[in-house]
Structure formats: C-alpha cells, structure tokens
Amino acid sequence: MISVLIAYDRQTATTTLERWFEDPLEARRERLLLELESIAKPDVEVVLLEATSRADVLVTHARYFDRAALGADRLFPPSAKGPV
Amino acid sequence: MTGAQIDRLGARLRTAPEADDLRELDAYRATFEPIFATTIPKLAAELDTAIVARHKSARSILDKLVRNAPTRLSSVQDIAGARIVVRTIAEQDRITAELCARIETTQIVDRRSFPTYGYRAVHVLARFPLPFEFQVRTLAQHRWAQLSERLADKHGFDLKYGGGPSHVVAALMTMSRFVADNEYLQTAGRARADGATIDTDEAMEALERVTTVVSRRTGILEALRFDD
Numbered sequence: 327m328i329s330v331l332i333a334y335d336r337q338t339a340t341t342t343l344e345r346w347f348e349d350p351l352e353a354r355r356e357r358l359l360l361e362l363e364s365i366a367k368p369d370v371e372v373v374l375l376e377a378t379s380r381a382d383v384l385v386t387h388a389r390y391f392d393r394a395a396l397g398a399d400r401l402f403p404p405s406a407k408g409p410v
Numbered sequence: 411m412t413g414a415q416i417d418r419l420g421a422r423l424r425t426a427p428e429a430d431d432l433r434e435l436d437a438y439r440a441t442f443e444p445i446f447a448t449t450i451p452k453l454a455a456e457l458d459t460a461i462v463a464r465h466k467s468a469r470s471i472l473d474k475l476v477r478n479a480p481t482r483l484s485s486v487q488d489i490a491g492a493r494i495v496v497r498t499i500a501e502q503d504r505i506t507a508e509l510c511a512r513i514e515t516t517q518i519v520d521r522r523s524f525p526t527y528g529y530r531a532v533h534v535l536a537r538f539p540l541p542f543e544f545q546v547r548t549l550a551q552h553r554w555a556q557l558s559e560r561l562a563d564k565h566g567f568d569l570k571y572g573g574g575p576s577h578v579v580a581a582l583m584t585m586s587r588f589v590a591d592n593e594y595l596q597t598a599g600r601a602r603a604d605g606a607t608i609d610t611d612e613a614m615e616a617l618e619r620v621t622t623v624v625s626r627r628t629g630i631l632e633a634l635r636f637d638d
Contacts, residue, residue: 327447339560354465357465358432361432361468362432365432368469370469371467371469377461382461385460385495387493
C-alpha cells in the first residue's frame with residue numbers, strides 16, 4: 327500500500343502540498359503534524375489516502391491532482407487560479 | 411477509548427479544539443488502522459477492483475460535528491471510508507453485491523434512484539465492527555461528484571444540500587439528470603423498442619458536451635473561476 331498526504335486549500339481550490347509515502351505510519355505521523363499546523367486555518371483540509379497504486383488515487387480523488395481529469399479544463403481557464 | 415470518551419472529545423472539537431484534542435482524535439482514528447492495513451487490501455484483491463481508502467480529515471470531522479450538532483462523534487459513520495469507481499451500472503451492482511456478501515453490512519444507501527440534490531452513488535455502510543463507509547460510483551457519477559465538490563469549495567458546503575446560487579444548483583441538477591438518463595440507456599436501452607443503447611465512452615463524451623453547453627447557458631463557467 328502507498329499513502330499520499332495532501333493539504334488542500336478550499337478557498338483557492340489549490341493543492342498546496344502533496345507527499346507520497348511507502349510507510350503508512352510515517353504518513354499518519356506527518357498528517358498529525360500538518361493538522362496541528364493548520365488548526366487555525368479553516369480553509370485548509372489535510373487529506374490522507376491509501377491505495378495499492380498511485381494511478382488509482384489519481385482517478386478516485388482527481389480533484390486534488392488534475393483539473394483536466396475532471397473534464398473541467400475548459401471550465402477553468404488557464405488564467406484562473408486553480409490546482410496545478 | 412470508550413464511547414463516552416469519544417463523545418466528550420467530539421464536544422470539545424465542536425467548540426474550541428486545541429492541540430491535545432487533535433492528538434486524541436488521531437488516537438481515535440488509529441483504532442481503524444487494522445481495516446486499512448488488512449481488510450481493504452484483501453477486499454480489493456477478492457473483488458478485483460481498485461479501492462482507495464481515506465481517513466476523514468480533522469477539518470471534515472470538525473465541520474460535520476458543527477453542522478450536525480448535537481451529533482455524537484461516536485455515531486459518525488464515515489470516520490473511515492473508501493471509494494470505488496467503476497465504469498458501468500452493472501459493475502456498480504456487482505461490487506455492491508460482493509461487498510455485502512463479504513462483510514457485515516448495516517445499510518445500503520442507493521442514491522441512484524433517489525439522488526441527494528443531484529448526488530448519485532451507492533454507499534455501503536459496513537461494520538468491522540468499527541463503522542466504515544464504502545462509496546461505489548460509476549465514472550459518470552464520480553465526474554459529477556467531483557465537479558460538485560469543486561463548486562462547493564467555491565460557494566460553500568450548502569451547495570450540496572440545494573443551497574447556494576440558484577443557477578449553479580440548476581446546472582448541477584441538469585447534469586445529474588443527464589448522467590441518470592445515460593445510465594438508463596446503458597442498462598435498460600436494450601429493452602426499448604428503438605434499441606437505443608450507449609456505452610461508457612459514449613456516455614462520458616456526451617457528459618463532457620452537456621457540461622460545456624450547460625456551463626455556457628448558466629454561467630457556471632464563471633462560477634467555477636477562483637480568481638475573483
């Protein structure tokens with residue numbers, strides 16, 4: 327299993343951190359540290375996902391990774407701020 | 411942790427959470443770890459499908475406790491969960507049936523026939539015995555849900571419950587009905603007199619087209635901009 331830790335800013339719809347881990351316990355420790363840092367930031371969501379492959383995560387939680395995967399590349403003009 | 415301890419933690423999280431409360435919440439979430447480490451990989455292999463597990467974020471838990479007060483933390487069903495995305499309704503039905511055959515299921519919530527403000531999917535609420543929520547979606551249902559999430563980021567969580575700008579709500583409802591109609595053609599079309607059928611690729615292409623048209627007509631494109 328692999329894990330990915332994400333910090334997502336709802337206000338700007340931007341993924342500000344994306345870290346992949348092979349050790350789920352390390353991922354969970356890092357999540358707690360990030361949540362403690364973000365406690366006073368109501369727009370920041372700290373997300374931890376686990377899967378057997380990175381490709382699976384990119385499909386099931388596309389909104390954190392790829393606007394094109396949403397079919398929304400036309401909806402988010404290149405000039406607009408949005409997730410990378 | 412006892413149920414009373416969990417609920418006292420929930421009460422603190424709802425008001426003014428401190429660092430120690432987040433550490434305690436982390437300890438509570440850690441009790442679900444055997445499900446992530448053992449049960450989910452085993453199910454993925456048995457069902458021959460990709461399952462992506464997610465730990466509910468502290469922010470989502472806090473928001474839910476505030477939004478649904480006085481809900482107890484111990485009664486929150488989706489502290490831990492997983493998402494499965496498949497191509498067709500038939501595959502969605504198969505995965506749902508196989509999940510129910512392998513695990514103790516407390517409830518199946520089928521939101522395909524009775525969508526929640528446009529949200530369509532099948533949720534399987536399981537017990538391991540800790541509660542665990544599976545979301546089983548078709549690709550088209552998933553595409554709609556991701557778009558809805560993005561719009562909710564922009565306009566607020568109420569959008570998921572029919573709140574927010576009316577033109578955005580209307581656009582989402584139109585797209586949801588379109589997905590439902592396409593899925594009807596996938597499953598029941600062969601029984602129709604005109605023999606109309608549609609496969610997943612055609613359905614996804616059609617969804618892209620209708621998304622573009624609805625966006626133009628309703629101004630949803632503008633609603634999705636994050637630069638204002």
